[in-house]
Amino acid sequence: MMKKLLLAGLLAATSLTAGASLAEDKKPDISAAQQAEGRQILLTARSLESYGEAKGDALALVTAAKMVASVPGRVLADGQQGDKGANFDIEAVLKKAEGLAQGDELITKVAADVRTMAKANSKAVCYWQYYCYWNGYCEYAYYCY
Numbered sequence: 001m002m003k004k005l006l007l008a009g010l011l012a013a014t015s016l017t018a019g020a021s022l023a024e025d026k027k028p029d030i031s032a033a034q035q036a037e038g039r040q041i042l043l044t045a046r047s048l049e050s051y052g053e054a055k056g057d058a059l060a061l062v063t064a065a066k067m068v069a070s071v072p073g074r075v076l077a078d079g080q081q082g083d084k085g086a087n088f089d090i091e092a093v094l095k096k097a098e099g100l101a102q103g104d105e106l107i108t109k110v111a112a113d114v115r116t117m118a119k120a121n122s123k124a125v126c127y128w129q130y131y132c133y134w135n136g137y138c139e140y141a142y143y144c145y
Contacts, residue, residue, distance in 0.1 A: 028144050029126055030072055038071040039140045042128060049093060061097035062110045065090045069117035073126035073142065081129060083145040090118040 028035060045067035052060030068075050069090055076085040094111045101107035125144060132138040 028142050030142070034072070035142045038073075038128065038142060041067050041071055042075065042130075042140045052097070056100055058097040058100035058104065058107050061093050061100070062107050062114065065093040065097065066110060066114045066117070068093075069114050069121060071128065072121070073124045073128060073144075074121055075128045075140075076130065078130055083125075083127065083143075085127070085129065087122055090114065 030038070045064045048060050048067065049064035051057065052064060068088055075088040077088045080086045094114060097107055098111055126142065128140045128142055130138065130140055
């Protein structure tokens with residue numbers, strides 16, 4: 001019983017630090033402060049996208065897409081891993097926003113700007129990967145390969 005308890009404790013401690021230690025091994029091209037800011041932007045964008053979907057709010061959706069496109073590097077889609085992982089589908093979010101906006105010029109203009117930003121980041125070497133741990137805590141980790 002004691003061995004199982006110790007093993008469980010070790011696994012818990014290891015899983016909490018796995019994303020951070022792997023990110024450090026890859027020699028990121030941005031500072032720790034920039035990574036922290038990027039994480040916060042992506043988590044906020046994630047919440048804003050959920051809000052936009054729930055409320056049918058085109059401005060929230062296009063803003064969330066802009067935030068995702070604004071961080072340095074690629075942002076992987078949920079469940080994707082590693083440098084070969086598929087990118088987050090910014091285009092799908094923009095199309096949903098444009099559909100809800102029904103021709104609103106502001107949404108159309110911002111969507112066009114976001115597409116340009118997203119295209120620049122889509123082939124970046126470094127990427128953001130979304131992790132959820134056993135305890136329900138989720139975060140983005142930044143990797144370079």
